[in-house]
Amino acid sequence: MSSILDLEIFVRTADSGSISAAARALELTPAAASIALKRLETRLGIRLFARSTRSMRLTEEGRRYLESVRLALTTLAEGEQALKQQTEGLSGVLQLAAPSDFGRNVLLPWLDDFKREHPHIQLQLLLNDRHADLFRETVDVALRFGVPSDSTLVALPILPEHRRVACASPAYLERHGTPQNPAELSEHSALLYLRNGRPYNTWRFHRDDETVEVEVHGDYLSDDGEVARRWALAGHGIAYKAWLDVAEDVRAGRLVTLFDDWHGESVPFNLLCPHRAQVSERVKVLQAFLRERCEALRR
Template sequence: MRSLQDLRIFIETARQGSLSGAARQMDLSPAAASAAIKRLEAEIGVPLFIRSTRHLRMTHQGETFLGHCQQALQLLEDGCQAVQTGQTVIQDVLQLSMPSDVGRNLLLDWLDEFLDKHPRIDLRIQLSDRLANVYRQPVDIALRYGEPPDSSLIAVPLLPDNRRVLCASPEYVQAFGVPLNPYELEQHNCLCFMLGEDVHGRWHFWQSGQEISVKVRGNRVADDGEAVKRWALAGKGIAYKSRLDVIEELRDGRLVPLCEDWETERTPFNLICADRRQFSPAVQALREFLFSRLDQYLHEA
């Protein structure tokens, strides 16, 4: 392009809807503004505006060109700011899928902090316990517990040592007693999580290197992790939840851990995407932020 100023005049003309308005805003003569538009049209070979003596209307080509001009000038401004301050300005749209329980009760507030640090990132969130199809759905990355079912997906650990916690409310324990070992879960009302058509109704534990698998039953099953936690808090049964989901309730005594001398299932918390090329600066910044925030959160007194 002959001049960045011509691009700025074009953008301002589109914003004002008139050459005279753009000229006044930029302290130019109408003739100078008109000449800038003519230079741009000659260079790219298409009309940007349809003019009459009283009206100015942008062409379809002009509307297309406008979006690219705005992005180009924004990138230039970001580059100037990065050079001047020594910091990189991250601008992107992140489409993120995350689980319902930890998403609503923990991550949403943290993501507000993240956006405060990166105000030019736009966030689009899907809250669901179903693993989003990162190949077909409009999702860049997913935050999920456990290893991805598709081995071709890329899983980056955010909390690799996260485990499940067997827990119930004090009211449930007072009413129905404490299971002394996982085998006694068969005598209790167990609150189960369902993913798709599969009910997580077989719970695994380890002690002295030996694994046991207990088939549990209960009168409540949900495909929403937050619903399972609410039932546990209401004293409706025993839950086998991710520690990350229930750490606040364990800390304040609304839930109590059970069978603590048994090792529980690993459920690592991962950032998942389809291709490493999706690790844009925005995704990398989010990964670093969440990794640090999770570590801080789990070690709070």
Template sequence: MKMKALQDLDIFVRTVDTGSLSATARALDMTPAAASAALKRLELELATPLLVRSTRSLRLTPEGAVFLEHARLALSTLGEGMQALSTGRHQVQGVLRLAASSDLGRNVLLPWLDDFQALHPQLRYRLTLSDRMANMFSEPVDAAFRYGKPRDSSLVALPVAPDCQRVLVASASYLEAHGAPSAPEELAKHDCLCFMLGEELNDRWTFSRNGQALTVPVQGGHVGNDGDVVRRWAVAGRGIAYKAWVDVAQDVTQGRLHVLCPGWNTEPTPLYMVLPDRRQLTPGLRLLREFVAAACAALPTPPTHNKPSQRPFIAEKTPRSRHGQ
């Protein structure tokens, strides 16, 4: 491909990202007419319109949306190759556009990303936090950290913490006031902190023991659509939460939360790095995945039995229902 065509690709991608042909022209120190000519040249080469343009707005055509991700990948690959040639060795640098769930991102990934960036100072990252799974084919995200395999089978899910499971947790203040459930069935007598994603309410918690599965309907006075809010409620003593171990391992280690019903098996919730295409696993993302996987592996394992010294695990009071009965 000629360098002129590569410049046209760059103009196309920049115009989509900025939403403005004029802004792209200013950024590249060229006239709007030259930028417009580049887009027309690219569309002529592809024999298809990529953008619908008017005096006030522009939008991708369906064909343009498909071509956009291929253009991004081509420019990214070319950039890496040019950098490797110019330095004589491969440099890990650039911007990593990452997405993560709220709790994982704020309380776990943030300090890990700081440590990772200290090792690779030429890398920068943009972090988007949302419990909604990003559309990785239309949103500016290179990789997302998510629990559970994505429903979209076209996405690539690379394991980061494949053995992660949920744990029942509550604070010392809640347990001293309400007692600790000795089995999942007793959750019906407790305030349970439920997470809601969209219209889907996670109010049926699954456990197993001796090969027998048990699903427990739960309810309580607090329902949130943000995983970090649910964790904060648990730390504040508002009720019992059912959280991924990676999210609460530090809280348990530092005594803010305590694990309940440790004799029961809980829901597996493996953590993955999700990519739209395996070819987009750049050296920077590969190193980040290895770093986060090592950090997850270094976390302590959940308690497997009650320790007498951990007083909050012992139900010293008769458990009360959420209605005070």
């Protein structure tokens, strides 16, 4: 078995085309690096480099061997890092984007608990209902409701199915009456927010094999989902919100869900990454943490 140092010298020499450069990078003498390469070639029984007085280049056997050595050294480094994280705890920066309402009212207290469990992680949180461009912005992962519009993104499921609910405050229902079915929503004040730059005023409901789409209207419109929730709490109308956003309000009696025999629009809730390579141990631990918390709130 070749030593790790011999393999590292081989890779450095192949990348730089120079034994001296490889030796400097590894803080060795050129003579020691040269001996290591010869030792490796002797053990393998092949020539890894074709040498001349002025240059050296990989042989065909050397090129094939280089691919295997790179993979082996990468795997070894990843294993050491994983072991270090397990023994010392997770560390590093975790940049996360999240919807404003879920982020402020649900995620923030959860992240306090997450930080207590992993004190060496540095959290950077971006709250905005505008979807962050994961390829251009300084964001590692983003929490999003719905099917990703970009199929190249890596979707890590938090809840594979998550429903929206129509809800209002007890005060509003006392003043204006409680609608008994989705069709009656057209007679009430809907609290609207922008979705992809347009008012989200078509609300969908399902019951068994029946689907109903209701065009709603109202005097309140915002580009922030949290504002629609606050308007609902203030008694200004009926909101159509993700269950996770209003679960605690419903349980506390601040909001009431309507016609529960009908199910609102169902969408997945995912943690999105731009590349599989960015699914770090920090991201995997966050995914498991959020999945557990969200499952506890599921209806």
